Amino acid sequence: MGKIVLGLAAPHNPNITSRPESMTDDERHQLISGFGRLNKSLSEASPDCLLVLTTDHLTNFFYHNNPMFCLAVSDTCSGPAPKEMAYLRVPRATLKVDTALARGLLHYGIENEIDFSYSEEMVLDHAFMVPLNFITPQMDLPIVPFHIGTLLAPGPTARRCYKLGQHIRQFISNQYEGKVAVLVSGSIYSDVGGPTMGWVDTAFEKDFLELVKAGNVDEFARRVTPENLNKAGVSNELLAWVTLLGVLGPVKASYTEYIWSEGWSSGAASLVAWNP
Amino acid sequence: MSLYQVQKLLFNVHNNLDLRKSYLANPEEIAKAYDFSEEERRALRSRDIGSLYRMGVNPWLLFQFAHIVGMDNAEYLKQIRGE
Numbered sequence: 001m002g003k004i005v006l007g008l009a010a011p012h013n014p015n016i017t018s019r020p021e022s023m024t025d026d027e028r029h030q031l032i033s034g035f036g037r038l039n040k041s042l043s044e045a046s047p048d049c050l051l052v053l054t055t056d057h058l059t060n061f062f063y064h065n066n067p068m069f070c071l072a073v074s075d076t077c078s079g080p081a082p083k084e085m086a087y088l089r090v091p092r093a094t095l096k097v098d099t100a101l102a103r104g105l106l107h108y109g110i111e112n113e114i115d116f117s118y119s120e121e122m123v124l125d126h127a128f129m130v131p132l133n134f135i136t137p138q139m140d141l142p143i144v145p146f147h148i149g150t151l152l153a154p155g156p157t158a159r160r161c162y163k164l165g166q167h168i169r170q171f172i173s174n175q176y177e178g179k180v181a182v183l184v185s186g187s188i189y190s191d192v193g194g195p196t197m198g199w200v201d202t203a204f205e206k207d208f209l210e211l212v213k214a215g216n217v218d219e220f221a222r223r224v225t226p227e228n229l230n231k232a233g234v235s236n237e238l239l240a241w242v243t244l245l246g247v248l249g250p251v252k253a254s255y256t257e258y259i260w261s262e263g264w265s266s267g268a269a270s271l272v273a274w275n276p
Numbered sequence: 277m278s279l280y281q282v283q284k285l286l287f288n289v290h291n292n293l294d295l296r297k298s299y300l301a302n303p304e305e306i307a308k309a310y311d312f313s314e315e316e317r318r319a320l321r322s323r324d325i326g327s328l329y330r331m332g333v334n335p336w337l338l339f340q341f342a343h344i345v346g347m348d349n350a351e352y353l354k355q356i357r358g359e
Contacts, residue, residue, distance in 0.1 A: 057336070058287060058290060058291070058334075058336070058337055058340075059291065062283075062284075062287050063280055063283060063284070063287075064284070081291075082291075082293065083290060083291050083293065151334070151336055152334060153334075191335075192335075192336050192339055193334075193335030193336040193337070193338055193339030193340075193352075193356075194335045194356075195353070195356055195357050197339070197349065197352075197353060198349065198353065234334075234335045234336055235336065265349060
């Protein structure tokens with residue numbers, strides 16, 4: 001049956017593409033080579049599709065209609081969002097969606113008391129397009145966009161995200177045919193619009209990265225408490241990381257890199273690869 | 277409190293580029309379509325980002341709005357920190 005062949009983590013800080021000059025030459029070099037490493041891992045793993053776990057940035061969802069989790073189930077998805085085209089400097093692209101995975105997971109959920117929201121018209125904003133632009137620059141790998149509602153409070157708990165990740169793993173292992181890579185897009189600490197914007201808690205981030213290196217995923221999930229989420233800034237992207245770790249299980253990271261540029265408003269780049 | 281109405285205006289200005297243009301040209305006119313309290317109307321009119329933050333507007337959205345109306349990061353931070 002299906003196999004999870006690769007895990008990846010990458011940032012989506014829009015400054016990476018919109019203002020590359022915000023980085024020093026060294027930072028830019030380090031970041032580009034990190035993304036290059038993830039791109040190479042993806043080519044080597046040669047998956048049939050890439051499941052992308054991240055939060056919509058008030059593009060598709062808002063308080064008028066705000067799902068905790070949403071699967072894109074259309075044949076294709078396009079991005080960036082119209083509101084981003086003037087500055088993001090990522091070419092507009094239409095990506096194929098692996099509907100066997102997207103719809104299969106939706107139905108697996110229905111059978112297992114998980115009511116995923118689903119969309120025939122999810123626009124891919126920078127949270128998807130910035131990392132995809134580097135990791136799969138040809139934009140030719142089928143994806144499954146999976147929104148986790150972390151930006152608008154209240155959002156899901158870490159426990160819920162972790163279990164959901166384990167369910168995704170169950171589905172892929174037992175009911176899907178093919179090789180799957182899974183990407184989490186987001187920063188461990190991100191306070192865009194919050195009182196610490198312009199700064200990141202590097203020690204806090206590196207503690208979580210150490211757990212990732214050790215493959216200590218249970219401990220990672222346990223530490224994503226409401227208190228730590230509060231400490232990690234307004235975006236709560238750690239919840240998407242926990243979901244990914246639920247999918248991967250106790251696997252040590254095969255590659256980690258950490259870059260923080262003071263020219264960015266918030267959101268350091270943690271790049272990780274796992275080869276389960 | 278009509279916090280949702282405030283956030284809805286900010287969301288619309290953030291996503292709808294035509295509305296964004298109209299809002300920047302004539303914010304009072306656009307604001308008429310929303311049901312604000314007097315305090316919310318005042319805070320929006322005077323671009324009192326600090327008050328909007330303390331009312332509970334989502335910080336990520338508020339920052340996008342501040343950027344749209346031309347406020348720089350330093351002034352934004354000063355206002356939300358109440359400095």
